[in-house]
Structure formats: C-alpha cells, structure tokens
Amino acid sequence: MAYPDLRSFLADLGDDLLHVRDEFDPQFEIAAVLRSLPADAPAALFENVRGYPGARVAGNLFGARRRVARAFGTTEDRLAQAWLANKQRAIAPVVAKSAPVQEVVHESPDDLLSLxxxxxxxxxxxxxxxxxGVVLCTDPAxxxxxxxxxxxxxxxxxxLGVLLANPPLSQFHANAESLGRPLDVAIALGLEPATLLAxxxxxxxxxxxxMAVAGGLRGEPVELVRARSVEVEVPARAEIVIEGRILPGVRESEGPFGENTGYYFTNVSPVIEISAVxxxxxxxxxxxxxxxxDVDTLLSLAAGTELLGQLQTMVAGVVDLDLTSGTAGFSAAIAVKGCPRHEARRLVMLALNLDKRLKTVTVVDDDVDIRNPREVAWAMATRYLPERDTVILGGAEGYVIDPSSAGSSAGSKAGFIATRGAGPEFDRITLPAAALAKAQALLATLHK
Ligand SMILES: Cc1cc2nc3c(=O)[nH]c(=O)nc-3n(C[C@H](O)[C@H](O)[C@H](O)COP(=O)(O)O)c2cc1C
Structure with a gap:
C-alpha cells in the first residue's frame, strides 16, 4: 500500500505511534526523548511543542524495521527483496493538480525559527x-x-548553512558556481517513507x-508541483517546503553538529538564502x-540493500548484508552460503570498492545472524585467523565525517573473512527443537 503522505502513514500506525501530549521544548528536550527510546519503541508524535502552538513534531519513524516493512506493505524478512524488486520499476513523477504543501505560503520570511x-x-x-531536509535541485549543466x-x-x-559533502548536489553546486550563478534549491520536509528513503x-x-525510484518503491508516481519562488519541482504532499538559493562563492563556518558518527563535526560550507516557506x-x-x-534503518535500506543487490549480481552465494548499527554505514557484515575463501576475498574487495564510505566488512556463514553483534563477534572469535583471513586496502579516500581519516587521503579499508575454514570441522552446539519450542512458550508468557 502506498501512503500519499507522512500524515496518512502516521495515522495508520495505531499502537505503534506514541502520542506525546506533555509539553516538550524543541531545544534539547525532543531530541533527548528520541535518543532515549529503546530499539523496539514506537514512533513518536509530539503534539505540544513549546513555543509552536498547533505544530507537531514526529520522530523515530524508522527506529524499528517493522515500520519500514509496513510502509512497503511487506514483512521484515522480505523487506530487502521487496525493496530491490520494487526499485527496478522506476515510475516517473507526475505534476499534481493541487498542492497541500502550498496551503500556507510565507513569501520572504524574515526568521525561519518563528515558523x-x-x-x-x-x-x-x-x-x-x-x-x-531533502534538498532538491537541478544541475545547471x-x-x-x-x-x-x-x-x-x-x-x-x-x-541556512548546508553541508554538501556528496555528489550529485556538491557537483551541481560546483557547476552553478563555475557559471557565477546561484543554485535554486528547495528543501522538502515531512515526506512519506518511500520518497524519503529514495x-x-x-x-x-x-x-x-x-523521484522515479520513489515512484517504483511506492508503486505509484510521486506528485510534484512547481515551487513558488525557485525553479524546482517539489513533492506536492510534503508537510513543509523551504525555498531558496545557494549563494555562489560564499562559505561560512557550519557546525559544530553531533553527526551520525557520534562525534561533533564542523565544516566550512555553502549558504542558502531562503526566498519562501x-x-x-x-x-x-x-x-x-x-x-x-532511525539513521541505522535509513542507511541499512538505502545503502546496505543497494550494495547487497549489486554484490548478488557479481558473486555467487551472497545471502544477506547488514550495515552495522551505530557505524554511520562504515561497517558491514555479509552472510554467504557455499562461498569458497578466494571468492569471499573477491567479495570483500568488491564491497569495499563499490561503497566509498564502507571501511570494514566481515564475511560470515549464513548460520550467523548478521544483525546480532554477539553472533558476528563469535564468528570472528572462532572462524577467523588474522594472518590468513584479513584483506587490507590502502590509499582509499577518507570520508569527511570519519574522525579517523577526515581531511586526509590516507584512508584505508579492511575485510575480515570469518567463515568456516579448511581446518577440522567443529560442530556448532544445538538443542532439540521440541525443548526449544517449550522454552519459547514459557518466554512468551513472561512477556505478557
Ligand atoms: C541521515 C542522513 C544524513 C545525511 N547528511 C548528509 C549531509 O549533511 N551532507 C551530505 O553531503 N550528505 C549527507 N547524506 C548523504 C546524502 O543524502 C547522499 O546524497 C545520499 O546518501 C545518496 O548518495 P549519492 O550521493 O550516491 O546520491 C546523508 C544521508 C543520510 C542517510
């Protein structure tokens, strides 16, 4: 089922959405709640935001994979395959007749925070x-x-300061600057899950x-509308759109900001001058x-599943891939079945080269749960031999927000092959299925 917009997705979450009716401040307090929610928690909707009567703030939308599976009308275990299949459909966007996002228009607002x-x-x-903020623009070239x-x-x-550390937008901005021109941009906020993930x-x-990828993921075209003050098309059913221009030749300090790496990062970045909200x-x-x-799930689908799809076309026996939680997509675990060691080495080198941000990858057999750090550590402890099973790639580009290699061209990457080796085969311990089923039944009653 395709959700037309964020609010219809939230309305469909039922008990999986926590309505927060107490007053919370947008300065620190809402972020503190979002940071403190446990892994399995519902999404949160703050309905009483200090200083902003009538406004609501949503968060932790993707903190649990079950909500993303729901957004794509599938189950958690089929999510990766559904994502890869739907993405292939590429359905082009259409121009909408009405644009809810333009119900209220602020021409040249003086202070964004007042809105x-x-x-x-x-x-x-x-x-x-x-x-x-999903930044949208077109390449002037x-x-x-x-x-x-x-x-x-x-x-x-x-x-607004904007961190443009990645193409294509960094390239589009460079192209506009080489012409001495500002770059028209629109920032869409509050999108339904497919467009945000795409x-x-x-x-x-x-x-x-x-936008066509988003259409494919939804099974329906995204509806767009022309922005009011810049030459950019924006999702008609976004909650908010900020319009403006990136000024040519302007750079200012931007940060510090606590990044997806878990560290503060300051940059000297381009500046957007807002023309409408x-x-x-x-x-x-x-x-x-x-x-x-939330970030882990976004990355695991948009970057991890993409990489899985690519690797499956190149190496036989690739079963699953997970970008390790908390690593900003710098670390991955890959599960393989019937993949000989020399093929696992090739797999490691392909993975590290295909994704420029990936820094370490661990290959395990498919009896290991790659989403459980304890199991991956166990495979490393018992199936990996450092001298035999390590692949090092030197001379890699360092990623700007990675504290270990930021600003240097001396980045390096490593792969660890923690699959069963050629040595004597040890039997992994097991318990009888009937005894395990009885234990599960007991646990189910404890959780009630
Ligand atoms: C939560 C999140 C935050 C991001 N923040 C930035 C950012 O501040 N600056 C940037 O250049 N890229 C950022 N990115 C990456 C860009 O959105 C990037 O375009 C995206 O991963 C797609 O990759 P592409 O560059 O191959 O198109 C972020 C990605 C995610 C998932």
Whole structure:
C-alpha cells in the first residue's frame, strides 16, 4: 500500500505511534526523548511543542524495521527483496493538480525559527539543525534532478548553512558556481517513507532520477508541483517546503553538529538564502536524531540493500548484508552460503570498492545472524585467523565525517573473512527443537 503522505502513514500506525501530549521544548528536550527510546519503541508524535502552538513534531519513524516493512506493505524478512524488486520499476513523477504543501505560503520570511520548530539536538551543537531536509535541485549543466538529505544549520534570519559533502548536489553546486550563478534549491520536509528513503539511495554520478525510484518503491508516481519562488519541482504532499538559493562563492563556518558518527563535526560550507516557506495546515515537522536507530534503518535500506543487490549480481552465494548499527554505514557484515575463501576475498574487495564510505566488512556463514553483534563477534572469535583471513586496502579516500581519516587521503579499508575454514570441522552446539519450542512458550508468557 502506498501512503500519499507522512500524515496518512502516521495515522495508520495505531499502537505503534506514541502520542506525546506533555509539553516538550524543541531545544534539547525532543531530541533527548528520541535518543532515549529503546530499539523496539514506537514512533513518536509530539503534539505540544513549546513555543509552536498547533505544530507537531514526529520522530523515530524508522527506529524499528517493522515500520519500514509496513510502509512497503511487506514483512521484515522480505523487506530487502521487496525493496530491490520494487526499485527496478522506476515510475516517473507526475505534476499534481493541487498542492497541500502550498496551503500556507510565507513569501520572504524574515526568521525561519518563528515558523518552524527546528530541533536543537546536542549540548555543543552550533544551533538548531534540520536533519531530514531533502534538498532538491537541478544541475545547471545538464538539467538532471538531484536530491539527498543534507544537514542544514539555521543561522538566523533567512540563512541556512548546508553541508554538501556528496555528489550529485556538491557537483551541481560546483557547476552553478563555475557559471557565477546561484543554485535554486528547495528543501522538502515531512515526506512519506518511500520518497524519503529514495532520496538517500546511493546512486552514483549516472544514477536514476530518485523521484522515479520513489515512484517504483511506492508503486505509484510521486506528485510534484512547481515551487513558488525557485525553479524546482517539489513533492506536492510534503508537510513543509523551504525555498531558496545557494549563494555562489560564499562559505561560512557550519557546525559544530553531533553527526551520525557520534562525534561533533564542523565544516566550512555553502549558504542558502531562503526566498519562501510553504506548508500544510497543521504541519508536522519531522525530527531525526543523528547516531540513532532511525539513521541505522535509513542507511541499512538505502545503502546496505543497494550494495547487497549489486554484490548478488557479481558473486555467487551472497545471502544477506547488514550495515552495522551505530557505524554511520562504515561497517558491514555479509552472510554467504557455499562461498569458497578466494571468492569471499573477491567479495570483500568488491564491497569495499563499490561503497566509498564502507571501511570494514566481515564475511560470515549464513548460520550467523548478521544483525546480532554477539553472533558476528563469535564468528570472528572462532572462524577467523588474522594472518590468513584479513584483506587490507590502502590509499582509499577518507570520508569527511570519519574522525579517523577526515581531511586526509590516507584512508584505508579492511575485510575480515570469518567463515568456516579448511581446518577440522567443529560442530556448532544445538538443542532439540521440541525443548526449544517449550522454552519459547514459557518466554512468551513472561512477556505478557
Ligand atoms: C541521515 C542522513 C544524513 C545525511 N547528511 C548528509 C549531509 O549533511 N551532507 C551530505 O553531503 N550528505 C549527507 N547524506 C548523504 C546524502 O543524502 C547522499 O546524497 C545520499 O546518501 C545518496 O548518495 P549519492 O550521493 O550516491 O546520491 C546523508 C544521508 C543520510 C542517510
């Protein structure tokens, strides 16, 4: 089932959505709740946001994989395959007749914070940061559309700092600057899950139009509408759109901001001058806490599942792949079946090269649960021999937010092959199925 917008997805969550009716402040307090929610917690809707009567803030939308599975009308165990199959469909967007996101229009707003409850997340953050802003623009050189989540620092008045660490948007901005022109951008906030996830699919320089990818994931085209003050098409059913221009030749300090790596990161970044803000009546502002389960799920689907799909076409026996929680997509575990050691080495090198942000990868047999760190550590402890099973790749590009290699070209990557070796075969311990079933029945009563 395709959800037309974020609010219809939230309405369908039932008990899996926590309605927070007590007053919470967008400065620190909402982020503190989002950070404190346990892994299995429901999504949260803050209905009483201090200083913003009528506004609501949603968060932890993807903290549990079951909610993403629901968004795509599938189950958790079929999610990766459903994602890969649906993505192939590529359904082009259409231009909508009506645009709920333009129900309220603020031309040239003087102060963004007077309109939107942008969250301040961490003690040493340089200010409020928008963390789920899908930045949309077209390449002045080719007319190609680009979109991705980019962190945005509210700098006061009409200015936003934007971290452009990744193509295609960094390239589009460079192309505009080489012409001495500002780059029209629109920032969509509060999207239904498919469009948000499609925006962070790792696509490469010749990648598909992510709006068509979103359409494929939904099974229906995304509805777009022309922004009011810039030459950009925006999702008609977003909750909020901020319109503006990235100023050519301008760079300012942007940060510090507590990143998906779990560390503060400051950059010298381009600046957006806001030209309009549009939103729906009773808009819902979307929160996303960095270095959280929410981010883990976004990355695991948009980057991890993509990589899994690529590797399955290249190496026989690749069963599953998981980007390890909390690692900002720098570490992965891959499960294989019947994959000889030399093929596992090739797999490691392919994975590390295909994803430029991936730094370590561990290959295990498919009897190991790759989403359980204890099991992956156990495979490393009992099936991996350092001298025999380590692959090191030197001379890799360091990623800007990775504290171990930021700003240097001396990045390196490693693969660990923790599959059963050629040595004597040890039998993994087991228990009789009937005894385990009886134990499960007991546990089920304890949880009631
Ligand atoms: C939660 C999250 C936050 C991100 N923040 C930024 C950012 O601040 N700056 C940036 O350049 N890329 C950021 N990215 C990555 C871009 O959205 C990127 O375009 C996306 O991963 C797609 O990859 P592509 O560059 O291959 O198209 C972020 C990704 C995620 C999932």
């Amino acid at each position: 939107l409850p942008v969250l301040t997340h961490h003690e040493k953050d340089g200010g409020p940061f928008i963390t789920t 080719t007319g190609r559309r680009g979109m991705g989540i980019h962190r945005l620092m509210v700098k006061g008045g009409r200015r 925006s962070v699919v790792r696509s490469g320089p010749q990648g598909p139009d992510k 549009t939103h729906r009546d009773n808009f819902i502002y979307p929160g996303l806490c960095p270095w959280s389960g």
